[in-house]
Amino acid sequence: MKIQTLTLNAALSTALLLAGNAHAAEFNQVDAARSSLAFSSKQMGVPVPGSFKRFTTQIAFDPAKPTAASTTLEIDLASIDAGSKDANDEVVGKQWFNVKAFPTAKFVSTGVKALGGNRFEAIGKMTIKGQTRDVVAPFTFKQDGASGVFDGGFVLKRMEYNIGEGPWADVSAVANEIEIKFHVVANAAKK
Amino acid sequence: MNTTAPRYSGPAIAAHWLIAALILVAFPLGVYMHDLPLSPNKLKLYSYHKWIGITVLLLFVPRILWRITHRPPAALPMPAWQHKIAEGTHHLLYLLMFLVPLTGWLMSSAKGFQVVYFGVLPLPDLIGKSEELGDLFKEVHEALNWALLVLVGLHVAGALKHVILDKDGTLRRMLPFGK
Numbered sequence A: 001m002k003i004q005t006l007t008l009n010a011a012l013s014t015a016l017l018l019a020g021n022a023h024a025a026e027f028n029q030v031d032a033a034r035s036s037l038a039f040s041s042k043q044m045g046v047p048v049p050g051s052f053k054r055f056t057t058q059i060a061f062d063p064a065k066p067t068a069a070s071t072t073l074e075i076d077l078a079s080i081d082a083g084s085k086d087a088n089d090e091v092v093g094k095q096w097f098n099v100k101a102f103p104t105a106k107f108v109s110t111g112v113k114a115l116g117g118n119r120f121e122a123i124g125k126m127t128i129k130g131q132t133r134d135v136v137a138p139f140t141f142k143q144d145g146a147s148g149v150f151d152g153g154f155v156l157k158r159m160e161y162n163i164g165e166g167p168w169a170d171v172s173a174v175a176n177e178i179e180i181k182f183h184v185v186a187n188a189a190k191k
Numbered sequence B: 001m002n003t004t005a006p007r008y009s010g011p012a013i014a015a016h017w018l019i020a021a022l023i024l025v026a027f028p029l030g031v032y033m034h035d036l037p038l039s040p041n042k043l044k045l046y047s048y049h050k051w052i053g054i055t056v057l058l059l060f061v062p063r064i065l066w067r068i069t070h071r072p073p074a075a076l077p078m079p080a081w082q083h084k085i086a087e088g089t090h091h092l093l094y095l096l097m098f099l100v101p102l103t104g105w106l107m108s109s110a111k112g113f114q115v116v117y118f119g120v121l122p123l124p125d126l127i128g129k130s131e132e133l134g135d136l137f138k139e140v141h142e143a144l145n146w147a148l149l150v151l152v153g154l155h156v157a158g159a160l161k162h163v164i165l166d167k168d169g170t171l172r173r174m175l176p177f178g179k
């Protein structure tokens, strides 16, 4: 039964992917060392890049059955690099992420849509600082040898999660919109 | 061409006072802002400081071109040593008018903060992000600013000396509405 589906998937995914390297396979072994989670905030109109050094991702993605895919992402918020030491000290504090009370942020997918070609959309719930919001994150999938490469992002509105309270709620200094960019490399399941 | 015109030309006077005013705002702003705890207010003041400083840098270019192509009025009678000090101070002031904002820009680039002029026009980063260079240019920016403070102090003292002690026309010929 499983084997039959696999064969069928192989045929389908050949159409979907570049010919030759398409083996129907579920990409579910995330390679943390080759994955990254970056963001860009805007301070007084100045784009300031940042990233999270530690996060764990679970992915189960079969390009032949994208709608069956699922993913969860858990971010260790204390691992933030917000562009400068001052900023790093600030954003873990109460008014921003309040990492003492909320050490992690979590994204749990509820569905994946195929948008055509190698483009997809992950739909799910993002929880940060006790606030849960719907998120839609478009991404592309590329097969690179035995690895699947997921690249995508979305715009997070920080005020929806109370990230930056008090004086920091002033979005003319730090814009509401934070651009999130993820790059996840996952290998196909070992047999 | 009258190279001994008794007054500075209009553009020289305009540039002098405009740049002087901008520096006299940027300087105390720089001293005040850098000790503030991180806050939206601090981010705003830093940006205002950078925009004012970049304006000085932009105005410096036409000013120095004008200065090179137009001789200032010949010095009023004064002892040679005073004239030398006045001229030397002017040259150093021109140098700092350029180097102070330039090192500020270099510092910003090295610290990984692009300068976006008035929040809308992104200026290129002069150098890549580097903690050591960021700290270095911060030191240099600061040191040059103290040099600037001393020179402006000397410069203003000289101007006042001409008004109060010499009672000559030195200040008047740099003033916009004098005769």
Ligand code: HEM
Pocket (backbone or CB within 6 Å): B022, B023, B026, B027, B028, B029, B030, B031, B034, B046, B049, B050, B051, B052, B053, B054, B056, B100, B101, B102, B103, B104, B105, B106, B107, B108, B115, B138, B141, B142, B145
């Ligand atoms: C006429 C031009 C300028 C003047 C007179 C000026 C003056 C000053 C002064 C007095 C300080 C405080 C130094 C200290 O006490 O530590 C300062 C700091 C600073 N300046 Fe400027 N500045 C100028 C232009 C610029 C420009 C063009 C930039 C950037 C594009 C800039 C960026 C900075 C920054 C980032 C600091 C804070 C350094 C820190 O973190 O302590 N400045 N400036």
Ligand code: HEM
Pocket (backbone or CB within 6 Å): B016, B019, B020, B021, B023, B024, B067, B072, B075, B086, B090, B091, B093, B094, B097, B152, B155, B156, B159, B160, B170, B171, B172, B173, B174
């Ligand atoms: C940041 C502040 C200032 C800077 C950077 C500055 C710079 C300069 C420079 C470079 C010159 C030389 C012009 C030339 O012959 O090429 C000059 C001339 C002059 N400045 Fe300033 N200045 C400043 C503030 C002031 C102030 C506050 C005063 C008055 C109290 C003043 C009075 C004069 C006068 C009278 C001259 C003409 C000197 C002469 O006729 O030989 N300046 N200034």
